[in-house]
Amino acid sequence: MADDTTTPGDRDDSGLSGGAGESGNFGDSGNSANSGNEDGLHFNDADLDAAMADFEREFDQSQNSQNQGSQGPDSGFGQNDTLFAGASTGESTDQPETQQSIEASFDDELQGLLGNKAKAAAIITRLTSAELLAAFCQLSDISAVCIDDPQGAVAVLHNLDGDSPEAAAKDLTTVVSGMPAILTVNRADKLEATLFLQGQAGEQFAPPILFASAAPFVEDLMLGITPLEDILSDRKSFDSADLDHDGALAVLAKHIRFGRGNSSIS
Secondary structure: OOOOOOOHHHHHHHHHHHHHHHHHHHHHHHHHHHHHHHOOOOOOHHHHHHHHHHHHHHHHHHHHHHHHHHHHHHHHHHHHHHHHHHHHHHHHHHHHHHHHHHHHHHHHHHHHHHOOEOOEEEEEOOOOOHHHHHHHHHHOOOOEEEEOOOOOOEEEEOOOEOOHHHHHHHHHHHHOOOOOEEEEEEEOOEEEEEEEEOOEEEEEEOHHHHHHHOOHHHHHHHOOOOOHHHHHHOOOEEEHHHOOHHHHHHHHHHHEEEOOOOEEEO
16 A cells, blocks of 8 residues: 555656656757757748748739730720720710800891891892802902892892991992992891992982892892792802902903993993
8 A cells, every 4th residue: 555655745746857857848849949940940020021022022023914914905995995985075076066056156146136247138239140240249358149130140248247248338339330239238137228339328228119129039038038048049159259369350351341442241
């Protein structure tokens, strides 16, 4: 019995010795770790910073290669997007142009109502040729479309701002000395008809009297009943803008006969 029983002192010694042995082993493993550090298994701060820098560099390279790869296949799509964007831009620019046209038309109507711009203006002559009248307009620096009519050619004026119609009648009768012309103007829905001779304004006519002696389309034009485009569609016309100075002189040569001491227009 005495041999099988261990005393507390014996247990403590064995425990201590075991602990000592274990602690000695921990010490050995700690030494092994230290020796491992010396072999390069442990990273100090410098090594860690270098490793992180390498990782970031590899990550950036990977991202760049992915971006380049994605740009390749999508480049065509990007061009298409650009084309579609251009197309849509083209459509959007049409809208401002349409808006500007509407605003310009509204402004013209407003100026016409205020009387600052005539709604229509025409110079009525007794010339038998609209081509000849267009030549006279070109030489007088008048922008107009001239329409043939058996009762006399009519010049429909393009410039309707301010007193431009009156200035055109003065210039025409000054350049073509001795030729009378009647200017009819619609301003703010008020019709006026004035005789011009040698650059001077003379007698005024009541619209009914003028319309009775003028070409039939003049009344429809001045009252806004028939658009100018419809009038031109079934009548022979000449635009002064289609002639230059030499062309106008050539037209005059065709229609003017020169004789001894006088000349006449045919």
